[in-house]
Amino acid sequence: MFTRNLLIFTRKTHRWVKPAGHDTGIKVFNCITRTKVPFIVKNKNLVTWYTCGPTVYDSSHIGHASCFVKLDIIQRILRHYFNLNVVTVMNITDIDDKIIARANTSKVSTSELAKKFETEFWKDLDALEVNRPDCVLRVTENMEIIKDFIRKLVDNGKAYKSEDSSVYFDVGAYDNYAKLQNIGEDAPEPSKFKKSKMDFALWKGAKPNEVSWDSPWGKGRPGWHIECSALASHILGPEIDVHAGGIDLRFPHHENEEAQSCARHCKPQWVNYWLHTGHLHLKDSQKMSKSLHNTISISSMLEDVTAPVFRMACLMSHYRSRMEYSNEFLITASKVLKNYTNFIDNCESYLNGYLKAEVNNDTVSKLINESANQIQRALIDDFNTSEVIRTLNELISAVNSILHSSRTDLCNTKSVAIIGASNLVSNTLNIFGINVNKKQSRVCGNYVDVMNILNDFRQEIRQLGISNKDKNVLELCDQVRDNLKNLGITIKDHGKLSSWS
Structure with missing residues (x-):
């Protein structure tokens, strides 16, 4: 049993290192400084992005959907609005305590169970019209990479083997723990196999009759946190521009990732920007979670709600904000989406001579310029899509008022400004992954x-x-x-x- 003087972990003052590189002009919220900071990437032609993927032991639910849709929207904004070349990587956790337990209950192998739910996961993402990552890495296919990462930590004195053949990260040997989140003033007590309760498993010693892999420390399998650090580092290197996931992953998962990766690479900072999406809650309920048994599967949701409507619901709230899932909210999102479709139709009806209105090009052009500027200000302000939606709504309302001031005595004229307003709305929504020009999308x-x-x-x-x-x-x-x-x-x-x- 290990003994050590009790440690107290508290967040220190600002420890974020402003990276060198290309300043995108965007401001993003930084969970370390608790402020919005300049979004600077190493190279605008190769922006590295890692997203924590699913643990494939069950069907994905709409809480996962909101996270992946919101991250997909941000990636689209970076690529199609700011013209950045974003390269995305995601892991698939296909071995884990929950997978083992579910496989035993179902009387199937862990690989069979994981493959089933991974296939379902990709089908769900496709149905949600979420772009797949450029690179996907499964834990079971990359054991040597993970073991090598752990070996380096042990050799550097940042990890140790315990009596149960597990390997733990030594939090006491790392100076900057509790970087991402304040974990309080409680002193961790020593435990049977760990020097401190705060130490976390990098390698879990095998239990009887449990699937395992050989290692220098004995048979076992990786801990949850180490897989992301090892796989992301293997593909993206010792410094990553963006690491993303749900807010529930900030601690302990992302905190532990950052600690072990900084220790492994001997750097003060591994990830330059952590992006966390807010929880999805059922109305009058806690967050949606499998452990709370209050989930709705993605496939079940899509029987009643279209993917564009759900995406619009995600756009209407800030990506960091809590999102409430209810029929009322989805109805509102559906109405907003229908309003955009009707606006495109109204513009086309005007251009085809079905609607006759007196249009002042200068007035509409001014509305377009003001709206475009407001959209840019919103997107550089931590990807504020809810503000973009508000701006589009105001533009549509103003232009619709002009289009519906019907004049039967007018000649069949066509205003360039009306085309510009229609394009601004449809092009902006296209950036977010929504196509409101049905005549083009259904051809x-x-x-x-x-x-x-x-x-x-x-x-x-x-x-x-x-x-x-x-x-x-x-x-x-x-x-x-x-x-x-x-x-x-x-x-x-x-x-x-x-x-x-």
Whole structure:
């Protein structure tokens, strides 16, 4: 049994090291300084990003969905708005206590169980329209890399082998613990195999009849924290621009990652920027967690909610903020998304002559410039997408007011500014991964041509029904409109003309 004077771990003052490199002009929240700091990357043409992947022992839930969608949005912003070349890496934890326990209960091998839920995880990400990482690393396929990382820590005097053939990181031998989060003033008590309760396992000695791998310290398997440090370092090197995950990972997972990686690489800082997404909560409930048995699977959610609506819900809250999952919130997100789609349709109806309005190009151009500037200010301010959504809503409201000031006596004119407003809205949402231009997103073969023919035919028949006051013909036209609506196609009648979207 180890003995040691009791240690007290408290957060020290500012220990973040401002990196050298390309200043993106973005400000991001820094959990070490508790302030927003300049986002500086080593090289704008190779920005390194590591995301903690899933432990594949069960279905992913919508708490995971909110995290991965929000991180996907930030990556898209960096790539498509700030033109940074972001290279993304993710791990898959395919061996773990929970995987072993679930495999034993299910009477299958750990590899079979992990493969099943990993396949399901990727299917869920695809359904959410989340871009897959550039590089994926599984723990069981990279044991030698992990063991070598541990060996270096042992050799450097930062880790030690215990009597149970496990290897622990020696927190007392590292000066900057509690860097990411204040862990309080409680003094850690010694335990049976560890020098301090704060020490954490790098290698877990094998239990009887448990899957294990050979190592210099005896049979066993990696601890949870070491896998991310070893795999991320192997691909991205001893300094990483961005490391991301949910806020629940900040301590102990990310704290321990930073400690062991700094110790391994003999550097004061391993990750330059930690990005943490806020919890997703059920209404009137705690955070969503498998341990709390209050989860909703991603596949179940997508039976009732489309991926774009869920993404819009994520955009409407700041990525660091708590997000409440409720029917009311999703209905609001759906209405906002529909409002954007209708706006694009209104702009197109105006350009095609269905809506006639007196448009002052200078007025609309000023609105576009002000909105574009507000969007830029929001995105450089810690990726504030909720502020972007508010700006787009105000732009749409103002332009819609102009478009709906109908004037039947006007000539069929086309305003360049209206095209610009439509482009700003659709292009901004495209950056976030939402396509509101359905005529472009649903084009398949001659789909648009067929719909134009059908719309024109119905339009002529409807005018005959109106001229002859034939209710039966008008009812048939309404029936065609309603049937198409059930397929997601909206027909709008504007006097003698009709449009579709």
